[in-house]
Amino acid sequence: MPQVFSMQAIAHIQSGFPSKFGVPRQSGLVDALEATLIFEPEFRNDSALRGLEGFSHLWLVWVFHQAVRPTWSPTVRPPRLGGNRRVGVFATRSPFRPNPIALSAVRLAGIEHTVQWGTVLKIRGADLVDGTPVLDIKPYLPYADCIPGALGGFAAVPAEEALEVVIPPGLWERVPPAHREALRGVLAQDPRPHYQNDPQRIYGFFFAGLEVRFTVENGVLTVRDIANAPPDRNRA
C-alpha cells in the first residue's frame, strides 16, 4: 500500500528566467541573482512570517515543475561528470527523481509589503525558473544544516567552470544596470546545456526580458548579441 501525500503550492517564484536555460546549477553560485517569492492568496498571512527577519538564509522546498516525466530515472548523467557518466539519481540533485522535490538555500534579502501580492520575500542567489511552485519555506539553521566537513563525493568542490566573460561595451549598454552583475555571474557559470563544447555554435537564453547570445572558446565566453526578448518569451 503506497503512502501518497497531497502537497499544495504555498507560493511561486518570480525570477528573470522564463526557462531553465541559463539558470545556475545550484543556489548560492550567483548572489546578485535576485528573485521574489510571492505567496498564493490562501497563504498570505503576515503573522506566519513573524521572526523570519532574524534569519539571513532560508530553505526553499520547491517542485521541478518543468521536469515532468511519466517515470523516474534510476540513473542520470550529471553535468559535473561531463554528461557522460551515469550515477544513481539519489547521488545527485537531478530533477528526474521519484518525487520532483527540490531544495535550495537562498539568502533572504528583504521582506517587502506590496499592494498587489501582500507581503513578499526578496531572495538572492536563487537557481529558480520563473513560476516555480514552492511547497515550503524553512529558516536555515547553521548548527543543524551546515556541515562543513561533509564529504561531497564527485561534487566535492564547485565545478571549476567559471568562464572568463567578454561583453562588447555596445552590447553591455543594452542591459539595465540593475541586472548587469547578475547577468555577468550567470554567464561566468557557463549557461551552455550540459558540457557542450562547440566553439562555432552560438548559444542563447532568455533572462530579465533580454535575449542573450554568446559563443565559448578556450574558457572564454564572448557575448555576441543582446536584444529585447519577444514579449511571449518573458514569462515561463
Add this chain to the structure above:
Amino acid sequence: MPQVFSMQAIAHIQSGFPSKFGVPRQSGLVDALEATLIFEPEFRNDSALRGLEGFSHLWLVWVFHQAVRPTWSPTVRPPRLGGNRRVGVFATRSPFRPNPIALSAVRLAGIEHTVQWGTVLKIRGADLVDGTPVLDIKPYLPYADCIPGALGGFAAVPAEEALEVVIPPGLWERVPPAHREALRGVLAQDPRPHYQNDPQRIYGFFFAGLEVRFTVENGVLTVRDIANAPPDRNRA
C-alpha cells in the same frame, strides 16, 4: 487555481523511537543515534544508489506523519523560546506548516544489502520516529548547502539544554551496550515535552524497546527506571 502535487513515499525509517517523545529536536545532535532507511519495494533499485557512497551526509525529505491537523498554524510556540512566545511558522521548523514536509541532514554510516529489504541505508544522528515516510534522499553538497556565516535568528546557537545525566549502574546494565551511547545522548538533549520543569514529576518515553523513566532538577537528569517496553509499545 491551487497547484496540487501528489507525492509518494519512496522509503520509511526504522528507528528506536515509536513516538516523537524523546526524539532530539534537530538532526545531528546525537550522532550515536542510528536508524535504517528502508526503500519501498517499488523503489528498490541498486543502480539508483550508485555513487552515494562517496558522500558522507544526506538530506532526507520526509513527512511529519504524526502531526496531521486539518489546517496549518500561522504561528507556533517553539521550544527554543520556552514554549511561551509565538513566532511565525515559517520562521521555525515546526511540523504545523501548510505542507507537512521536513528536512534533516543525516550522516550516511553505511549501505547494507539485506535479504528482507534489499539494499538499505544506515544513518546516524537522525531525529526520526519509527515509520517516518521519506519522499526523497539527496546528497549533502557542502559548497551549496553549508553556509557557516548564516544568521540564525532566535535559533542562532544550539540550545544550552544539555543536561547532566545520572544513571544508577543497576539500571544502566539493563540497556543493551549497542544503545548506551545513543540513550545517554538522547537524555542529555532533554526529552521532556517542551519546557516542562517540574522536579517532582517522573517523565517517561520509549526507546529501542525500553521504557525509560526519569526526573530533572537543577539541570541534572536522573534516570529512575529502565524496563523492557510492552511489545505493543515498540513500534510506532
